[in-house]
Amino acid sequence: MPTDAAAKGVKLERYASGGALLLRRVASGKFVAASSHLLFRATVLATLALVFLFAFHYPSLLSRSFSLVSADASSSSATSSRLHASHRSLLMSSSASATYGGEKWDKEIRRSAKPRRDGGISVLVTGAAGFVGAHCSLALRARGDGVLGLDNFNSYYDPALKRARQRLLSDRGVVVLDADINDALLLEKLFDLVPFTHVLHLAAQAGVRYAMEAPHTYVASNVAGLVTVFETAAKHADPQPAIVWASSSSVYGLNKETPFSEDHRTDRPASLYAATKKAGEAIAHSYNHIYGLSITGLRFFTVYGPWGRPDMAYFSFARSIVAGEPITLYADARRDFTYIDDVVKGCVGALDTAARSTGSARSGKKTGPAPLRVYNLGNTSPVPVTRMVAILEKLLGKKANKRVIAMPSNGDVPFTHANVSHAAHDFGYRPTTSLDAGLRHFVDWFVEYYKLDTKIVKAAQAAADKKKPATKKKAAAGKSASS
Ligand SMILES: O=C(O)[C@H]1O[C@H](OP(=O)(O)OP(=O)(O)OC[C@H]2O[C@@H](n3ccc(=O)[nH]c3=O)[C@H](O)[C@@H]2O)[C@H](O)[C@@H](O)[C@H]1O
Helix, strand or coil: HHHHHHHHHHHHHHHHHHHHHHHHHHHHHHHHHHHHHHHHHHHHHHHHHHHHHHHHHHHHHHHEEEEEEEECCCCCCCCCHHHHHHHHHHHHHCCCCCCCHHHHHHHHHHHHHHCCCCCCEEEECCCCCCCHHHHHHHHHHCCCCCCEEEEECCCCHHHHHHHHHHHHEEEEEEEECCCCCCCHHHHHHHHHHHCCEEEEEECCCCHHHHHCCCHHHHHHHHHHHHHHHHHHHCCCCCCEEEEEEEEHHHHHHCCCCEEECCCCCCCCCCCHHHHHHHHHHHHHHHHHHHHCCCEEEEEEEEEEECCCCCCCCCHHHHHHHHHCCCCEEECEECCCEEHHHHHHHHHHHHCCCCCCCCCCCCCCCCCCCCEEEEEEEEECCEHHHHHHHHHHHHHHHCCCCEEEEEECCCCCCCCCCCHHHHHHHHHHCCCCCCCHHHHHHHHHHHHHHCCCHHHHHHHHHHHHHHHHHHHHHHHHCCCCCCC
């Protein structure tokens, strides 16, 4: 009996627990039903919210108007956010979108692009809020040419500086659109509105060493973006414009022959940046060959000056010297530093001597061969980076906290030196600015732009002038001192 009772007890317990289980199952069944209902409602709501957000952020896809591209101006300079932001902004629009088109917009574009002198040219400048782009746009506008700029304002470096350049251009009547070179529809729209005689294509992902951190941004901008510009110019623009674009001294890569001449080997790039520029030169060849596009590539040599790029060594060193932060110098590095005004003269010379394209977007045929040119735009006098730092120290009145290390394996090359005889022959390119004179212009601008203590800097510059022998003093005073 005790065993029976015990067995019954176990059974009862089983029934009881079975009942509880049943009850729990019934309850959870109701719960599941109730939750699926809720889940269903939540999904519907979330879908509606997403559709709304999508429509709000991407009006271009729904309305067939054109979307503006602009990078997140407030993003920090931390590498990860820079990487993310610049990659995103190369191909996508960000939260700050707006629409293109409309009578007023068309009128603004036409007004900006219209030459104001007889025989003036009409130039679409890509990367117009960039360093070289802004200077070239100003120079073209100053002599009465029509200029329309575009720039994606990505945050590879401080977009506030790009906006300041945009304001400078706007004050002189040059419109710089927030737009990306990968936006083919926008480019087509611009070519529909304006019969541009020239495209000065300067938009690119710059920087030699950053290519190791963000390789795909280089492909998106320097390869895909370049193709989009060539495609539109070749197949849509009527008439086809002549194109002048920014290649780089970095294409010489591991070349050891000096000074670097356009005839030297360029098939051993040392960085991905260099490889994308070299790819650009090959792509230019094919568009010239097939479509009769007149194309000129300019190999820039470490361009510096006022309104420059904060990622470049001379600029970031100046900031670090002022802030008392250490700088790292790569031992024995030398560069053919080239002053911006000299480079601008080279760009304008290349535009003025570019023969017309020979193709037709309508027929898809070319009437004959069009020119394909490439030129070095350098200073022809390499200077050790240590010397560049010494000049900055003198001009800023402060010693740098230097750390010298062997050049790391980061895509850098130890030495550049341009032979510019082709550019000199074809459009009279003659660089005339010494590194002392050019850095002085840079420091004057730097001090004013960042509202630094001018008194300290002026005193340092006066002291430096006193120490100089008379002939050098004269050379440093002029903007176009000989190098
Ligand atoms: O001619 C070009 O085609 C390229 O020029 C520019 O590249 P670079 O000549 O490498 O300029 P930049 O970075 O200012 O370094 C200058 C020097 O400082 C040395 N350098 C650099 C950094 C550092 O921390 N320490 C250092 O010694 C370094 O070893 C170098 O010797 C453009 O950025 C590039 O976009 C492209 O246009």
